[in-house]
Amino acid sequence: MGDSFTGFEKINDILTETISAVENSKEQLFDILGHTRNECRKIENELKKIREKVDTIICEVDKLEIVEKRSRIELANVSKNFHVYNENDIKNAYEKANDLRVQLTLKREEERTLIEKREELETRLKETIKVLEKAEKISKQISVATQYLKGNAEDILSTVGDLSKKQYLGIKIIEAQEEERQRLARDIHDGPAQSMANILVKAQLCEKLLQYDVKRAKEELGSLKDITRINLKDIRKIIYDLRPMxxxxxxxxxxxxxxxxxxxxxxxxxxxxxxxxxxxxxxxxxxxxxxxxxxxxxxxxxxxxxxxxxxxxxxxxxxxxxxxxxxxxxxxxxxxxxxxxxxxxxxxxxxxxxxxxxxxxxxxxxxxxxxxxxxxxxxxxxxxxxxxxxx
Structure with a gap:
């Protein structure tokens, strides 16, 4: 009996050290998760701007191609009918066509550069999302392992040789809890937390505007009310998901x-x-x-x-x-x-x-x-x- 008790103590010591090491790693992983999420948002914002620029430059290239084509037709017509047009007309037509050709070349180069930049950002975003997904999966697995290891040593010993349905269900319950915690953390971070930060900035702006621009301050206060109303709606939805009041x-x-x-x-x-x-x-x-x-x-x-x-x-x-x-x-x-x-x-x-x-x-x-x-x-x-x- 004494040997068994000593064995349990050793296992508990091992579990305690293991849990401590896992939890330290968990804190570092949370920092990585936060950094990766911020990186994703940064790339998404940059990608959105690049896509808008690509759309704009494509339209400009299309329009410039039409104008450049017309200038070449005009130059060909002037050159063909040299007896009708004087030397100055021919020179102007040539310079116009040449300028448009240079502009078109530069625009096409700008378009190519932007498209390459867009493709590079899309690739970076995909890779960053994969890293984020892997980090979230590892974080969940670490949380599950920690929760499971925190169980009583005797319970763990008694089930080592018999992994039954109840064990798998227990793990699934813990996984579901961790997924729910992560979902709630994301919902609060991306919703109410961001809105509260925005509310704070707006409130500080209103405080300053009241001294200089009352009309603008009233407009900002109206915007502040709208943000607060949306924030309240998000919080109520989170509470409802936890338990419908x-x-x-x-x-x-x-x-x-x-x-x-x-x-x-x-x-x-x-x-x-x-x-x-x-x-x-x-x-x-x-x-x-x-x-x-x-x-x-x-x-x-x-x-x-x-x-x-x-x-x-x-x-x-x-x-x-x-x-x-x-x-x-x-x-x-x-x-x-x-x-x-x-x-x-x-x-x-x-x-x-x-x-x-x-x-x-x-x-x-x-x-x-x-x-x-x-x-x-x-x-x-x-x-x-x-x-x-x-x-």
Whole structure:
């Protein structure tokens, strides 16, 4: 027993040192990520300007080619009819044609240089994006590894020889959490954080303008209000993605109706919701589970199904809450989506829905075949007697 305890202590020491080293590397990687994102934005802005210049120079070259061609025709005509035109006319026609030819040559060289610059920037942008994607992937993997290593040493030892479905699911959950954290970080950095910086600059500008130009200051204050309004909207969307506040304020059905309305506004997919029974008074855990399962099902429809219509039925009986979600999309082979192998390869959506149902002693079934759409059935017991009877 003492030897085992010593072994655990050694493993914990190794894990502690490993975690410390990984977390130090993680901080450095975050700096690289920030620098690479800034580099991407810088290249994108520069590329946008170059593309505008290329478009402008192409138009100028096209116009100059037409004018230069006319000048050559005019020179040929003057030279051919030398008995009609004097020496000065011929000289002027030649100089005009020669000047236009030189201008056209210079413009074409400028066009070629700009196009090369554009292609170089496009290549740099692609390479930088690849580096950014790799860095984000490594960052996620490091975060997952750190979270996993922080687990109890005994738990790690007990599962080393038996990598089961639950382990893979646990890793997937951590990956999903890290992806969500990264998404939130990007959303906050690119949205509210940038807007707040802009608001600060605008506020400082207004403070100075109030002393010299009141009219301009009022215009800037109006712009400041618009930025603040957009910023507030972005923050509310981020909060809604974390947890819809309407679940607490209005309940499950109004929250689903609002989500379905927004879904139809953003996608060309008709969603019909039908409710049977009095869907109120449920525990918070049940409402959150049902909302997230419906949300995930609609996300899958939007991403994978090519469906035109979705039917959602929510029914409350004396003993159970039943939910049915069906679409008229392309469907899929069900065995390819919810097997253990698929957990490792990325099919986490259906598994997360199933896990949510099982946490509430419920059941989730998926029926689908290529060409006939997909149906998801969710059933959650509302009391222990029903759950015992079902077993």
């Amino acid at each position: 309407a679940l607490d304020d209005l309940g499950l059905i109004p929250t689903l109706e609002r989500h379905i309305y927004n879904f139809m506004e953003e996608n060309d997919i008709l969603v019909e919701l039908k409710v049977l029974g009095d869907i109120v008074g449920f525990e918070s855990a049940i409402e959150i589970a049902v909302f997230r399962i419906v949300q995930e099902a609609l996300n899958n429809v939007q991403k994978h199904s090519n469906a035109r219509k979705v039917n959602i039925l929510i029914e409350k009986t004396f003993t159970r809450l039943n939910v049915s979600i069906s679409d008229d999309g392309i469907g899929f082979v069900i065995e390819d989506k919810i097997t253990d192998k698929d957990i490792r390869s990325g099919g986490f959506g259906l598994m997360s829905m199933k896990e949510r149902a099982e946490l509430l002693n419920g059941k989730l079934k998926v029926k689908s075949s290529p060409g006939i759409g997909t149906k998801i059935y969710l059933s959650i017991p509302l009391n222990e007697e029903e759950d015992i009877y079902e077993r």
